[in-house]
Amino acid sequence: MKLKLAALIAACCVLPPAVAADAGYAIRLMTPETALKAALAGQAACRKAGFQVAIAVVDRTGQVQVVLRDRFAGMHTPEAAVDKAWTAASFKMDTTALAKATGAATASSGIRQMSRVLAVGGGMLVEAGGAPYGAIGVSGAPSGENDDMCARAAIDAVIDDLNL
Template sequence: MKNAIASMLAAAILLGAHSAASASDASFAIRLMTPETALKAASAALASCRSAGFQVAVAVVDRSGLIQAVLRDRFAGAHTPETAINKAWTAASFKMNTTALAQATQSGTASSGIRQIPRVTAVGGGLLIEAAGAPYGAIGVSGAPAGDLDDKCARAGLDAVLDDLNL
């Protein structure tokens, strides 16, 4: 009887320890940009495009693809805010820059069907925002004459906040 009670007590202790380990495995912590950081990135991207003579819209989304900041220059086309949002959403959703996604989903490739998913915008201008080994979100730019120029402006926005996020 004494051995049975000792065995049950040992089993209860082991189950308790296992439950504690399972509880910590059931959740995780993530890092998120503040709205001020998102706005800083968007402002820097807009300024970069403006200095190059381009009227654009810029969007920054969090790691889930939810909008944190959107800026549209006064003469940017009506389509540019939604396109910038979708470029940022696409980069965050697929965890890759949209120029790389455009290459990977070209017509005739096994992944070409991805372009048929609503909101996917597989053209240049969407960059991931990653720092200190963690994804924070993405930035999208729309309105420059070509995707590589949108990429360049988005890179300026990303560069403006990387030091802040790496701390």
């Protein structure tokens, strides 16, 4: 019995003590000015390519920061852009990749039935310095690839600012 007690005491002395979890945490968010800069850059890229789109920027929790709708973009595009951005932020992945991962023949296809999930191209996660800042959603270009191109331009316009 004394040997077992001695072994238990020795184990307690060499094992690291349990660390209490922090009571709070810090997150990174884009400023409204940064979100607007991204949206304007994405809109400019789409205009240059001849596309009239809506662009949405959400923070990492999916809260809308900016929505821009070009004058001839379809009526559905602001809502679709917000939902694409929300989807990318929620699943922490670009919507083109989510579309592939949740196709009809996949075990995850049911995700597409959730409200607000829009698993088509045009939603991209904004990450810098290893931290998610939010997401960009673009809707209205002739394809998801074109929406992605405009979203990428939006991210490229602010990534250096976020990496500082």
